[in-house]
Amino acid sequence: MDDASALYLGLISGTSADGIDVALVSFDQGMPQLRAALTHPWPHALRERVLAMAQDLVAFDLDDFGQLDVAIGRHFAEAARRLLETSGTPATAVRALGSHGQTLRHRPGGESPFTLQLGDPSVIAESCGIDVVADFRRADVAAGGQGAPLLPAVHAMLLGQAEHTRVVLNLGGIANITVLDADGRVLGFDTGPANGLLDAWCMEQRGEPFDRDGAFAAAGQVDLALLEGLLDEPYFALPPPKSTGREHFHLAWLLRQPRVTQLAPVDVQATLLELTAHTVADAIEAHAAAATEVLVCGGGVHNSRLMQRLAEWLAPRRVASTAEYGIDPDYLEAAAFAWLARQRLLGLPGNLPAVTGARGPRVLGAVYLAPRA
Template identity: 70%
Template sequence: MHEPGSLYLGLISGTSADGIDAALVSFQGDAPRLLGGLTHPWPEPLRLELLALAQAEAAVGLDRLGHLDVALATGFAEAATRLLHETGVPPRAVAAIGSHGQTVRHRPGGSHPFTMQLGDPSVIAERCGIEVVADFRRADVAAGGQGAPLLPAMHAMLLAEAGHSRVVLNLGGIANVTVLAADGWVSGFDTGPANGLMDAWCQRHRGEAYDRSGAFAASGTVDRVLLQRLLDDAYFALPPPKSTGREHFHLAWLETRLPGDPTRPADIQATLLELTARSVADAIARHAPDAELVLACGGGVHNPVLMARLAALLAPTSVASTADYGVDPDYLEAMAFAWLARQRLLGLPGNLPAVTGARGPRVLGAVYPAPR
């Protein structure tokens, strides 16, 4: 094994598909440090198509799937190029780009488990002139794992404290928790929806990509009967390891549970926020009852209504942003894929079998060389 370089760039467009997060990361030994980050927007028509595809609202043929694969890769390459320009780092200084891609389907169960991410890595390598590591999830799925979540190793590296029990809560489109036990044991899983359902409902009824500051939810009243119908979904009771996505928690899923009588859209939004807060709090109470601190990252940290509700439900456990502990909540996930790219080039495992349920540690990702 050898250290192929100290600078890596991580790219991800998460379940919310609200943009591409890019992070430039340096490594001193194994310790990652964020040098710069940005969120590069998707063109609005492409973003809406991605959401419809991920929520199983649209069928797509092979030609269109191939078109999307390259269109998404072009967006990822633009995000990487823009970040390098803004930080003044030449492409030749970057050892590799770790690109997660855009998940359009995640089915880790059944007789033929699979996970599918789009964003052709060869296109990214060609346009950026940098080696790309991609396709991080499938090796874990092939080994019997969920292929997700892949962030717990990074969470442990940056936020664990010996002798203290903590939970790292990632509030993206889907919520996932990493349990950092006082004895050093690390576990984690997807708890259910975070922003994904709220974003989709807000887009439908207000024409806005997300509920800014939680104002839409705050204007409504929680429908307790509907909330219980939503919480009765079998996913919430499943034991870990488990993972999920928009292919399960989407608007059609919600609509089959709505009451027959018309309900104010704001009340549905309030109920969806409560669903996120309750499902997260219930999962933490069940799997990390001794947690002293919950550290939140992801887009949900910017929703003060959601954060306040989590704090109320989790009390007396403290809730804070990872920013309060020196880790940027907006780019932690992108940083993780920079780290995973480095792991791949070093020939080291990137998964935690205790988290994903894989049969053992696996080296994750495939390498796509830079053009010579």
Template identity: 75%
Template sequence: MEDAAALYLGLISGTSADGIDAALVSFEHGLPHLHAALTHPWPDALRTRMLAIAQGEEMLDLDAFGRLDVAIGRCFADAAQALLARNGTPAAAVRAIGSHGQTLRHRPAGEYPFTLQLGDPTVIAERCGIDVAADFRRADVAAGGQGAPLLPAVHAMLLGGQPRDRVVLNLGGIANITVLGAGGSVFGFDTGPANGLLDAWCQRHRGEPYDRDGAFAASGRCDPALLESLLADGYFALPPPKSTGREHFHLAWLERQPRLAALAPADVQATLLELSARSIAEATARHAAGAADVLACGGGVHNPVLMRRLGELLQPRALDSTARFGIDPDYLEAIAFAWLARQRILGLPGNLPAVTGARGPRVLGALHLAPAAATG
């Protein structure tokens, strides 16, 4: 049996690339307990470049690809070391790190489906002296799945078992919902944009990485014609399982709209906020009609304008933060990747086929040994 006091460290940088979330977690009776967490900033130049590549604005040759993989890996290692130093935890106390990496492409459909996350895990293992489990999505994609979302298993563990259906809503760069059935069923999918387009438009027109308190969107008015055109995108009508990312919903996608040039930037921002809220609410109504409540996590919980609009559109379902149940909304994803590292160490499946569409449960991730483990 595994020691219940064993520590795992989860690392995640999401679609918005607004920082590397790190969480130090132990598991008692299989349930996660958060000991410490922090968000480690990206260097501005590296973040700008990663977003440009993810949105198809910059192409890489093989040498540049290799250098970027190492640069991202070093930043992930820095995040892990910063958390351990702040908490006074020695590396030897951590059984494994679970690193999601930074997604640059996610193409789970087509003749050659693939998903690509950078952040060389061998660099993390070498620098931290801790075994690293990484590359969690590809085994699910190889089994015919979407490779995402991977959080629903943890959502069910922490927030399931209710007498009525419940939805857990993750508001990252992309939004995804987990539907927790009263009878124990679990499924989920990416609904479309959450913060990603809002952040990118704000960066372009305000020079700020995100719309603080939703003030930019609140200063404009939603344009119904642009909104309906955006909602006509085929992704929204696809049935689950489905997943998406910046390679689909990016500024070039928005700029194909001929009406865009006629609108003030603030009105576009207001329309993008309504796009996020409407697409989430419509997906929830379609696939979780009987849900009693919706519990939100991720960076979007800090946007009061988005949360207020979601609360209106999701009625009669009550909208709240996972904080209501003692679960930090900023670090639930990082906790999930600590759990995925534990699953990999124990040789247990990490995916839910009902969510991803994979042919069956799969042990996710590859294990990269720290130098002492490799030689000793």
């Protein structure tokens, strides 16, 4: 298949596990172009298993682990097949599928650093009839890196601008920033919690999977004592490179603050939203003080209350959705994994050592071949 005309698929389920994002991508002189996309819902019971395991809420054995790996792989494959069907794209037109998988653990520090994403790539390749590239993060971790974030290379390609410093802010379950310096340098790291904690508290208190438009948080008052206690978290003071996940910032982490049980749930939600805005703003002030605008992608871009507080914290910088530059904020991450799959097949690096801290550029991912007729 001529790579210049080939299509690629990218799939990811983020820290919040709120759906499987799928993007169909073409490339024009190496630049990714989104052709079609959708979000495929998780079955409720499977999502609950994923979240419980990711937060250490349940013990699980090797049988649980293996079954979950296959179940996630099946649903990733279902998501990919659905996009192919709705877009009228035959599987034979797709050169490869880049699957991030579902992160279960991310522990890039310590004596034996590791990162673990589930979603059996062999199951996906067999089901879709498309070669799969997966396991993108571990090569970077093996090289001494954080294994995350991996999107800054794509952010730089699509949104870098000479003579102006920009920040790209991804508001997923975890918030991360990419600093696109005017001189071409790129920095990126996870700033701390975003939708993951907000969604978890909303589900716990209201039985709703997310806080639509931030209305729950907007109805409350920020509790400064709780906010101060949360900001004492050592992660926030660590210098980059750094990355984190739901295994760190979860409800048990929140409930270590005795103040939580003394407050109305609506005030806790308001304080969690303020925590995200505060830590993002602190990170940008510390590492991108010259930035004139902050371009936002990820699910948090739809939280109008969060976007309002970010604009207030970050003023006079302009805060806007990446949609203003023709980049769909909901599917940028999935499209990036299509790009990473292409990089792997071309034998080109996918990481930025200045971002992850790896010892050097690395070709990321392993290839799982589809059955040949």
